[in-house]
Structure formats: C-alpha cells, structure tokens
Amino acid sequence: MALEDKKISYRIYLVAFMIFVMAVCISVKLTNIQWVEGEYYRKLAKERTVKNFVIPANKGNIYSADGSLLATSIPNYKIRFDALAPKEEDFRKYLNPLADSLSVMLGKPSGHYYNELRQARANKNRYFLVARNLSYTEYMRIKSFPLFRLGAFKGGIITEQRTVREHPIGRIAERTIGYERVDHKGENLTVGIEGAFAQYLNGKEGKRLMQKIAKNQWKPIGDDNEVEPVDGYDIISTIDVYIQDIAHHALLKQLEYYEADHGCVVVMETKTGYVKAISNLGRNMDGSYSETVNYAVWESHEPGSTFKLAGLIALLEDKKVDTSKVYDTRGGDITYFGRHVRDSKKGGYGKISLARGFELSSNTVLVQAVYDNYKENPQEFVDHLNRFGLNKKLGVPIKGEGRPYIPQPEDPRWSRITLPWMGFGYGVSMTPLQTLTFYNAVANNGEMIRPLFVKEIKEWDRTIKRFDKEVINPKICSVETLKKVKAVLENVVKRGTGSKLYSKDFSMAGKTGTAQVDYGKGKDNMYYSSSFAGYFPADNPQYSCIVIIHKPSTDKGYYGADVSGPVFKRIAQKIFTDVPSTDQIKKLDKKIKKQEQLYASYYQKEQRIKEKAPKAIPNTIGMSGMDAVALLGNMGLKVQVLGVGKVKKQSLAPGQPVNKKQTIILELS
Structure with a gap:
C-alpha cells in the first residue's frame, strides 16, 4: 500500500x-x-488590417493632327457570381428569368445558363465566371437582371473592372499608334506612340490608406493619407486621319490583288517631316492582312533601284560625270569579276545618257558610272553616302528602328564586287523610313529632316511640349545637283519606268525599285520586293511618299512600277482631289475680293458663330464618332468612346449645362 x-x-x-x-x-x-518581438508582430498586424491601395491614374488620349481620337481608355467589366450568396428562395425564384436575360444578352441558349448556374450552386462555387469584356452599357444592363439587381450580398453578383485602350478608328495605323500587350515571356510589350511616350501618357498613380473591416471589405482612413493620382497628358500626333485612310486602303487593295506577303506605305509632309500616314500590313494565315509589325520603321533590307539616287547625287557632286554622259549598255549584260549585272530589258538599251539610264533604271549604266569613277578610291564614294547620313539611324522615338548598313572599304566583308553592286542598290541595307527621309531631302531643297510622329503634348488647353522640325543635314548637295536630279526624277514618271503613273492633272517625281531578296538562298527561296519612292507635286513638293511591297505573286507581276507605283499614284490623286491646283484657280472667271474685306467678313462671321455657340450638352446621337469627339472636346468636355461608328447613346443628357473637364461617354455602333 x-x-x-x-x-x-x-x-x-x-x-x-x-x-x-x-x-x-x-x-x-x-x-x-x-x-x-512585439514591434514585429504589431507591424504585421497593422499590415494585415491597414493597407495602401493604388489609385490608378487616367491615361492620356492620343489624337490625330485634326483632333480625331486615335486611342483612349475605357472601362471593361468581368461579371462573376457567388452562388452561395443568394437565399434558397431567391435563387429558385429568379434562376429562370436570370437565365433568360443572360441568353438574350450573351447569345447562348437559356438552358445553358440555367444549368451552369445550378451547377455552380451545387458545387458551392463562389467565383463563377458569367461574362467578360463587357462595355459600360452592357455592365449597367447586366446589373439590372433578375437576382443580380439584389446586389452583391443578396444577389451574388461580383464585378471586376479594368481599363483597356480602345482605338476608335479601328485597326488602321494600330502598330504606330501603339498598344500594350504581354509577350511570350510574360513581360509587358508596349509599342508605337504608346510605348515611345509612355512617361507622358501614363500619369502618376495615387495611394489611399484603407482599413479592413470585413472579408474583402476595406474603407478609407481619412483624406490626409491619400496621394492624389495625376492624370496622363494627351498626345497630339502628326497623323492625318483622311490621308491615313487613303494610304491604308490603297496598300491593302494592292496587297490583296498581288497576294503579297507584306508591305508598308509612309506619307510625310515635305517641309516639316510630319508623318501624315503610315500603314504596315502583313499577311495572316487565313489570307487576311493586319498590322502586326512596323515594317516601315524596323525592316532594314536591300533597297534595289531606289538607292540609285544616292549614287547619282554623289557622281554629280564630285563632278565625275554629267547627266548627259553617254554609256553603252552592252546588250544589257555586263560581267564584273565573274558576276553578271543585267538590265530588265533583254538586249539592253543601246547607247544612252546617264540621265536616260536613270529614268529607265538601267543597272548597267549606273554600275558603270559608279565603278568606273570610284574603283581607284571607293572610300570617296562611301564618304559621300556617310555624309548624306545613310549609315546612321534616324533616331525616331518609336522603338525598334532598323540599323542601316553601308559597307566600308575596311570591312572584312568588302570585296571586289561590293562597289559595283552598291551602284544599283545591293549590298546595302536601309529601312523604308530611312529611304523616304533621303528622298524627302531632295524634295525639300536639300534639307534632310527627321520624321516626326508627334506634334505636341498637352494637358487640356496647355501645351506641355512642342515638337518642331529637327534638321539632320542642312544641305545634302548643291543647288545645281538638286536641279538635275529633280529633273530626272520627274522624267521617271513622264517617260521612264514610272510612265504608267503619269497624270496630266498633277505632277509627280520619284524612282521605281525592284529588288531580289534572299537571292543567296537559292532560286526557290528568292523573291522580289517592289517599291516606289518619290514626292508630289513635282514642281512644289508638299508630300513625299514611299511604298514597298514584299513577295508579290510573280504570276501577276513584281516590278515596282506595276506593284507599288499604283499605290503611290492613288494616294497622290486622292489628296489632290481636295486641294485644287493654282492652274485650276487661274481659270475661274471670278473677281476676288480684297484681302482686308475677306478678313473682316470672316472675323464678323466667326464672332456671330461664337455668340451662337451652344452652352449646353448637344445631342450627338447619329453623328460620326470623330465629329462627336471633336464637337464635345471643343466644348471642354473629356470624351470616352465605346465601340466604332456612329453615336447611338451618350451618358450625359442633351440640354444640361456644360461643366468643363466633365467626362461624357459615347457608345458607338
């Protein structure tokens, strides 16, 4: 015991x-x-109950030169459903009418939505996806559906909002206007003007201190802890919507007819360097065309005959020859170090002048001129090309500019055939935009200027930054040389390889180009690129333009004059239909009032218009999106656009007073 x-x-x-x-x-x-460890745990507790939330800034808009909206931010909605939130009686009562409403709006049979919602409740799914990519109007509509109208707690509706960029004019110039996407590596890829000017467009995010009061519910802790977001600035681009539309459809039509792989066109204002239109279209798997690559800025390739202009200017500047110098085309076939240089015309052109050889794009003439005069000192020729700036990038702000290549005599790749091949545009590489800039310098009396895509950066009516003409080379050659090359460029269209483009209504000047691409990979892999570079009108250039089309169907044609030339002519023709020539004005049998009287009349009329200007929100229903945006923007309103086409709905009722900086949402159809 x-x-x-x-x-x-x-x-x-x-x-x-x-x-x-x-x-x-x-x-x-x-x-x-x-x-x-008290301080650590107190900090941890605070972090879990008090949190800084980011307040996104409103991204700036991108406008065309004439005020049309090219890119804007709009709300985009995703609707989910907490299947356990509604009471059983509410769920049973509203399930059928909700399924019917979803069917009408989203398109699938009512039974599909009925079964999906029942299954979600049976599986206790608190995050069931109902619809995605809804516009603001669609979101407001779905909120009013049976059951969902009871709200988040009783009806189970969960709304997720994000902001997306919309292009009101569609996919025209999409690559240049730009966008932000996630690449194959999962990283954000921003291209075009959107990427180049992101620091101005994006603005600055704000912060708001919030306290957790329940699951997924937070409330602000006073205004003192808030950092206000700063909205992004607006970008005024150089793009002219009218010219852009002409260029896009002219290029698209030609690509479709010739079943080409891809192509681009750029239209530039001669004296300012403003890019008025730029279109880059590539062929998709289904045979359609879309903007996926900025070929005009990025694609560096052998230009072919359009490069002959550089050789001609160098020869004239060095006074090696004159345009009247006669060359024998030798049956259209000359051999250099075992390699043939041939003319497109079998048998050649006989004995012709240098000017005529340029007009007919004779390879044998240009090669003889360059090789015979620079073979003892090829560096002299290359130095000329370098002084033109052809060996350097343009330095445009849009990312991805291709690097030009001008061979140098000290390069290991330099060989005996390099110099003669440069004479007709082979062995060198340039992007379409770089080639156009050189042609524009000729049109602009020898002044080479950098292409500009943006005119100014604005905050409402205040200009933050203005982009003026940027001179790369004040004088690429003498006035005498310019006069001669302008004459032969005009004659290319009048009586040379571009004679099919000739029009008695307006003058054009330029050079055709047809280059073999990937010729080193064998005959089966070789294809053609067809080009035309020039300016118009020839006597007083307003615009320069380049058109390049790659891999056209050889069954239909591949010469630059046939494939790319018509695009150039169509653009020039359409622009000229809106701008009468001085000759047309001279023929009008009308007396013109004195300038002072015209000005006084115009000023009085303008004052009357201003006095009658609307002081209330106008009715824009039925107007085109561009016109509505311009009208409302001029009244000081901030405009958000949903969709493409004409206005079918506006968020602010017509007739109510205008408050500047107020936002109005337009729904287009």
Whole structure:
C-alpha cells in the first residue's frame, strides 16, 4: 500500500513538474513576443488590417493632327457570381428569368445558363465566371437582371473592372499608334506612340490608406493619407486621319490583288517631316492582312533601284560625270569579276545618257558610272553616302528602328564586287523610313529632316511640349545637283519606268525599285520586293511618299512600277482631289475680293458663330464618332468612346449645362 502511494505521488510530482515547465516556456514566449518581438508582430498586424491601395491614374488620349481620337481608355467589366450568396428562395425564384436575360444578352441558349448556374450552386462555387469584356452599357444592363439587381450580398453578383485602350478608328495605323500587350515571356510589350511616350501618357498613380473591416471589405482612413493620382497628358500626333485612310486602303487593295506577303506605305509632309500616314500590313494565315509589325520603321533590307539616287547625287557632286554622259549598255549584260549585272530589258538599251539610264533604271549604266569613277578610291564614294547620313539611324522615338548598313572599304566583308553592286542598290541595307527621309531631302531643297510622329503634348488647353522640325543635314548637295536630279526624277514618271503613273492633272517625281531578296538562298527561296519612292507635286513638293511591297505573286507581276507605283499614284490623286491646283484657280472667271474685306467678313462671321455657340450638352446621337469627339472636346468636355461608328447613346443628357473637364461617354455602333 505504501509502495502504491509512493508511485502515485511520483506521478503527481512528474505531472506538476511538466505543467510547471510548460508554464515557464509559455511565460518566456509571451515575454519574448511582448518585449522582444512585439514591434514585429504589431507591424504585421497593422499590415494585415491597414493597407495602401493604388489609385490608378487616367491615361492620356492620343489624337490625330485634326483632333480625331486615335486611342483612349475605357472601362471593361468581368461579371462573376457567388452562388452561395443568394437565399434558397431567391435563387429558385429568379434562376429562370436570370437565365433568360443572360441568353438574350450573351447569345447562348437559356438552358445553358440555367444549368451552369445550378451547377455552380451545387458545387458551392463562389467565383463563377458569367461574362467578360463587357462595355459600360452592357455592365449597367447586366446589373439590372433578375437576382443580380439584389446586389452583391443578396444577389451574388461580383464585378471586376479594368481599363483597356480602345482605338476608335479601328485597326488602321494600330502598330504606330501603339498598344500594350504581354509577350511570350510574360513581360509587358508596349509599342508605337504608346510605348515611345509612355512617361507622358501614363500619369502618376495615387495611394489611399484603407482599413479592413470585413472579408474583402476595406474603407478609407481619412483624406490626409491619400496621394492624389495625376492624370496622363494627351498626345497630339502628326497623323492625318483622311490621308491615313487613303494610304491604308490603297496598300491593302494592292496587297490583296498581288497576294503579297507584306508591305508598308509612309506619307510625310515635305517641309516639316510630319508623318501624315503610315500603314504596315502583313499577311495572316487565313489570307487576311493586319498590322502586326512596323515594317516601315524596323525592316532594314536591300533597297534595289531606289538607292540609285544616292549614287547619282554623289557622281554629280564630285563632278565625275554629267547627266548627259553617254554609256553603252552592252546588250544589257555586263560581267564584273565573274558576276553578271543585267538590265530588265533583254538586249539592253543601246547607247544612252546617264540621265536616260536613270529614268529607265538601267543597272548597267549606273554600275558603270559608279565603278568606273570610284574603283581607284571607293572610300570617296562611301564618304559621300556617310555624309548624306545613310549609315546612321534616324533616331525616331518609336522603338525598334532598323540599323542601316553601308559597307566600308575596311570591312572584312568588302570585296571586289561590293562597289559595283552598291551602284544599283545591293549590298546595302536601309529601312523604308530611312529611304523616304533621303528622298524627302531632295524634295525639300536639300534639307534632310527627321520624321516626326508627334506634334505636341498637352494637358487640356496647355501645351506641355512642342515638337518642331529637327534638321539632320542642312544641305545634302548643291543647288545645281538638286536641279538635275529633280529633273530626272520627274522624267521617271513622264517617260521612264514610272510612265504608267503619269497624270496630266498633277505632277509627280520619284524612282521605281525592284529588288531580289534572299537571292543567296537559292532560286526557290528568292523573291522580289517592289517599291516606289518619290514626292508630289513635282514642281512644289508638299508630300513625299514611299511604298514597298514584299513577295508579290510573280504570276501577276513584281516590278515596282506595276506593284507599288499604283499605290503611290492613288494616294497622290486622292489628296489632290481636295486641294485644287493654282492652274485650276487661274481659270475661274471670278473677281476676288480684297484681302482686308475677306478678313473682316470672316472675323464678323466667326464672332456671330461664337455668340451662337451652344452652352449646353448637344445631342450627338447619329453623328460620326470623330465629329462627336471633336464637337464635345471643343466644348471642354473629356470624351470616352465605346465601340466604332456612329453615336447611338451618350451618358450625359442633351440640354444640361456644360461643366468643363466633365467626362461624357459615347457608345458607338
């Protein structure tokens, strides 16, 4: 008995000791948490109950030169459903009408939505996806559906909003206007004007301190802790929507007819360097065309005959020859170091002048002229090309400009055939935009200017930054040389390879180009690129333009005059239909009022218009999106556009007072 009591006492003491040790450990831990690690846990608790939320800034808009909206931010909605939130009686009552409403709006049969929603409730799915990519109007409509109209807690509707960029004019000039996408590596890829001017467009995010009050529910902790977001600036581009539309459809039509792989066209204002239109179209797997690559800025390739202009200017500047110098085309086939240089016309052109050789794009004439005069000192020829700036990038802000390549005599790749091949545009590489810039310099009396895509950056009516003409080379050659090359460029269209483009209604000047691409990979892999570079009108250039089309169907044709030339002519023709020539004005049998009278009349009329200007929100229903945006923008309103086409709905009712900086949402159809 005594032994048994002793065992019991031992167990009691052991248990008591263990409890004591545990108590000591707990006390030590509590002391450690309170005094040693207390600050860490207090900070952790605060982080989980108090949090800084980012307030996104409103991204700036991109406008065309004439005020049309090219890119804007609009809200985009995703609707999910918490299937356990509604009461059983509400779920049963509203399930059928909700399924019917979803069917009408989203298109699938009512039974599909009925089964999906029932399955979501059976599976206790609290995050079931109902619809995505909804516009603001569609979001407001779906919120009013049976069950969903009861709200988040009783109806189970969950709304997720994000902001997306919309191009009101569609996919025209999409690559140049730009966009932001996630690439194959999962990284953000921003291209075009969007990428180049992101620091101005994006604005600055704000911050708001919020406190957690329930699951997924946060409330602001006063205004003092808030950092206000700063909206992004607006970008006024150089793009002219009218010219852009002409260029896009002219290029598209030609690509489709010739079943070409890809092509581009750029129209530039001669005296300013403003890019008025730029279109880059590539062939998709289904045979359609879309803007996926900025070929005009990026694609550096052998230009072919359009490069002959650089050789001609170098020859004339160095006074090596004159345009009247006669060359024998030698049956249209000359051999240099075992390699043939051939003319497109079998048998050649006989004996012709350098000017005529340029007009007919004779390879044998230009190669002889360059090689015979520079073979003893090829560096002299290359130095001319370098002085033109053809060996350097233009430095345009849009990312991805291709690097030009002008061979240098000290290069390991330089060989005996390099110089003669340069004479007709092979062995060198340039992008379409770089080639156009050189032609534009000729049109602009020798002044080479950098292409510009943006005119100014604005915050409402205040100009933040203006982009003026940027001169790369003030004078690429003498006035005498310019006069001669302008004459032969005009004659290319009048009586040379571009004679099919000739029009008695307006003058054009330029050079055709037909280059073999990938000729080193064998006959089966070789294809043609067809080009035309020039300017119009020839006597007083207003615009320069380049058209390049790659890999046209050889069954239909591949020469530059046939493939790319018509695009150039179509663009020039359409622009000229809106701008009468001085000759047309001279023929009008009308007396013209004095300038002072015209100005006074115009000023009085303008004042009357201003006095009658609307002071209330106008009714824009039925107007084109561009016209509505221009009208409302001029009244000081900020405009958001949903869709493409004509206005079918506006968020602010007509007739209510205008408050500047107010936002109005237009829904287009």
